[in-house]
Amino acid sequence: MKELTTRQHEILGYIQLHFQSESFWPSIREIQSHFGFASTNAVMGHLRALERKGYISRVAGQARAYRVTFDHQEQAPDGATEVVEIPIYGSIAAGYPDGVETGGAIGSLQIDVDTAGIRRSRRAFALKVRGESMIDAGIFEGDIVIVEPGLPKSGDIVAALIDNETTLKRFIQQGSGAPFLKAENAAYPSLHPVSELVIQGVVKAVVRSL
Amino acid sequence: MKELTTRQHEILGYIQLHFQSESFWPSIREIQSHFGFASTNAVMGHLRALERKGYISRVAGQARAYRVTFDHQEQAPDGATEVVEIPIYGSIAAGYPDGVETGGAIGSLQIDVDTAGIRRSRRAFALKVRGESMIDAGIFEGDIVIVEPGLPKSGDIVAALIDNETTLKRFIQQGSGAPFLKAENAAYPSLHPVSELVIQGVVKAVVRSL
DNA sequence: CTTCATAATGCACACTTGTTTAATGTTCAT
DNA sequence: ATGAACATTAAACAAGTGTGCATTATGAAG
Structure with a gap:
């Protein structure tokens, strides 16, 4: 594939951007005005060059009728990041989630371990958030939190089993001193739990679908 | 969403098919000749109906300038959710969110399309959030938002290009009325932008690593 | 030094294409 | 039967749009 000049590169970038945001191609005069050319022919030259070099393909004489044949924006080569499948639970009734029987799972998600901040060796799981006790920490009802079993550090957000929930x-x-649990919502009290505190895991990531 | 008549359904199907195979939209006369109409106005009526019912959105007076807003057919045939790799940008400087300079990507993440709420066909990208203008919407500095290029609906959170940022x-x-942009932070003002508003995409998901 | 590709101006032409107005006939629910 | 939405024909207009020719300038390659 022949190299592009700086200007041709800019033009190609613009028409791809325009296509992405508008879902149709810019006309020659739209390209012209975007770059401030005084003549449509400045654009014509670049489009001819792009076509000659094989980056785009045009239909002669027709309006906004072309396509980008060579996808310029190459994909990042597949890194070593690993994708794991994580079951999503609506709630975890009695103690630790069963990793084996996924009967309680209401769904699953897949995400790479780096983004989720988890280790593959541990059996992470996800919870669909109910209630608003963590609203001040930016965790809302309906969000999904990815939880990794393990011991929390102070300041971590944890999934804890309180009153069987x-x-x-x-x-x-x-x-x-003795640890306690703090709700991130001014309307909720902190809990100074007794010994019966079961920490199911540490929240490593939050995913919200809009 | 209002129902489509048989004819409208056919028209919508054709323009989507044409777009898929040619990567640009058919002109009115192309639609006309495909269906054997004797008048362009037969097409006009159907396009008006499709737009009125919200299936497409047109730019008045411009050639082949429209888009399908509601994707009518097309459904993922496979039951297995699909994982996509999404590049993460720290910022998008001059309006080119694409890999014109792949150096702009500061990382990538992989997530299944269902969880992210995106379509594989569109080229989604991700942004690392800076600033606190969306803090009341639960989006904090350092969060990663997944953005899908496309037209926003009212109430959507969008990535917009303002002052080259x-x-x-x-x-x-x-x-x-004219749309405006509202910051989800009481300390920030709303923006009533002029025509030069570039919407880069709609935020579909938020991912936060803790 | 000449040649060639790039980059851009200026202008005019002609085809492409969206749009309008006027009319006719149909189906369907009220 | 009556209005409303649908479906289509017909002709004409105006704007959008691609294209060609002439011309100038620059830098790299031969």
């Missing part, structure tokens, strides 16, 4: 709270441990 | 705002259009 999984709840999201911020885990706080000051000095060597 | 990509910014997240909520897109509001009341009735048929």
Whole structure:
């Protein structure tokens, strides 16, 4: 594939951008005005060059009738990042999620381990958030949190089993004192739990579909 | 969504098919001759109907300048959700979110299309969020938003190009009035942009690594 | 030094294409 | 039967749009 000059590169970039945002191609005069040319022929020359070099293909005489044949924006070569499938639970009834029987799962998602911030070795799971106790931490009802089993550090958001129900709270441990759980919502009280505190895991990522 | 008549359905099918195979839209006369109409006005009526019912959106007076807003047919045939790789940009400088300079990507993430709420056909990209203008919508600095190029509906969060910088705002259009952009942070003003508003895409998902 | 590709101006032409107005006939629910 | 939405014909207009020719200038290659 022949190289493009700077100007040709800009033109190709613009028409692809225009196509992406408008879903139809720019006319020659639209390209002209975008680049501030005084003549449509400046554009013509570049389009001819792009076609000659094989980047686009045009239909002669017809309006906005062309296509980008060579996709200029190459894909990032597949990195070493690994994609894992994570089951989504609506709630986790009694203690730890069963990783084996996925009967309770209400769905699943796939995401690469780097983005989710998890290790493949641990069995991560996901929860669909109910309630608004973490709203001040930017976690809303309907969001999906990815939880990795493990011990929390102070400040982590954890999935904790309280009254037989999984709840999201911020885990706080000051000095060597007893840890407590803080709801990130001014309307909710903090919990100073007794010994019966079961931490199911640490929230590693939040995914929200809009 | 209002129902389509048989004829309207055929027309919509044809223009989508034409777009798929040619990557640009058919002109009115091309539609006309494909269906054997004796008058361009037969097509005009159907296009008006399709636009009125919200299936397409047209640019008045311009050639082949429209788009299909509601994707009528086309459904993923495979039950297995598909994982796509999405490039992450730190910012989009001069209006080229594509890989014109692939160096712009600061990473990539992989996620299944269902969770991200995107279509594989569109070229989605991701942005690392800077600033706090969307804090009230639960989008914080450092979050990653997945953006799909396309036209926004009122209430959508969009990536918009303002002063040569990509910014997240909520897109509001009341009735048929001019749209404006609203920051989801009480400390930030709303923007009533002039015509030079470039919407780079609609935010479909938010991913936060903790 | 000449030649060639790139880059751009200026202008006019002609085809492409969207749009309008006027009319006719159909189907369908009220 | 009556209005409303649908379907289509017909002719003409105006704007959108691609294209050609003439011309100038620059930098790299031969």
